[in-house]
Amino acid sequence: MSMFRSPYPSLTLALSTVLVTGSGRGIGRATAELFARHGARVLVTDVDLDAAEEAAAAIGPDASAHRLDVRSRRAWDELAHEVGTVDILVNNAGIMPLAALLDETDQTIDATMDINVRGPMHGMRVFGPQMVERGYGHIVNVASLAGKIPIHGMVAYNASKFAAVGLSAAARLEFADHGVSVSTVLPSAVRTELSSGVQLGHGLPTVDAEDVARAILRTCTTRQAEIAVPRYLSPADVALAVTPERLTSIFRTVIGARRALTGVDHGVRGAYDQRVARIANTES
Template sequence: MTVDLTGGTAVITGSAGGIGLSLARACLTRDMRVVLSDLDEERLSATVATLTAEGAPVVGRAADVRKPADVSALRDLAMSEFGQIDLVCNNAGIGFTRSFTETSPKDWDLVLDINVKGVANGIHAFLPAFLEQGHGHISTTASLSGIVADPGLGVYNASKFAVVGMMEALALEFLDTDISASVLCPGPVATNLILTSEKQSGVGANQDIHDYLNRGMHPDEVGEIAIAGISEGRYWLLSHPELTHR
């Protein structure tokens, strides 16, 4: 089912930079209004100021996706500012590079709370609004790591495999309705995910992985692939389809 996003409203978490910001820019090229959100309030404010100066119809609110009340506040902001919500991008997430022998129960809690429960909070916050208005699309940023596994990424793999399954179940529950879902599984993308995640996890950044990602696709390409794919009615949004099989 195709999704007409033109002139609609999007809410995007984790959108102060990286893929989230690129998703926002792709939405703006389709004359959408955008609610941006991020845990980093200072960075978010700077991003909103930049986009506003460019004439973009955006508002921003800091939110911790682990807190249902924070995510619900994004829904309320979108409705009060723009009167409708057409697209939700659960993009906020944390990277984590540590072997099983180095991983603690606290690490598991942190990654799953953000990457899995944060997505669930997004679904539960926005789905009632979609049911009331009769339409809407929920897209979640998983990862190539939600399709194939790698050593040293066990916790991250677990969280992203969970997200892929969650979104597929959501899509199937609303099959043949005007409520739809998709999952974005980017491969190597030039973002600072590993370095910014270090601030939250306290785990030293894996410089090799950071350097590898920095040689990857520009996030703006990923944003366009995702929003174009949603518009075309695709469930799988893949930046590097050639890497999904080994």
């Protein structure tokens, strides 16, 4: 047996049940649609049941809608009891508040950490045991390049995504012994509602939700530990670490790196901000 052979049993998408969190819109919906096109049975979950039901109806008979507040361990347990076996878990649900650290509310910080970090942790702890028992399964945690690179105006989000990257890397070590793979997907700025009101481009690589969905799907074959979207940004954190701070400061000034702090159009972003505030002020 080759030492380079994958330790993970291969996945057959047409026979797989795939659970995607936060799949009522954005990256999650694009991911659910893509898996369904490859023959998988897709569980569309979202804290917004109306959005989940709309997405599932658009996908077709291979999709079902379920309400899930990823902050709640009880909600995860109830969902597991309802849906049974899951072969591929995509922890995608997340929020991205934009504000200076000193201006952010406690409720929003708590919600950011609970959704972006505890959510994936709950998912792995609830569905991981059944995968371990079968010796088969795949988990994808959608983090962000903001989990490698600090950005003005995203302190809480940065903290949550740095944590999600570490969570995934450590969990991968533990699950690997049981034939279960954990991959982390690290998108750059994505053209979804999360980035609404922020000027994209101008030195900030930007991708579409469908690009991220394809990367998520690709991990089912490669079982790669981490994949950046776009892929050429994979070494960005290493480059940042070895570059003198004075040079990185100049580069950040050139590309307008403070745009998420000082250049946000809150009129355009208003609906998203209101939804985040509503979630943050609602108990899980």
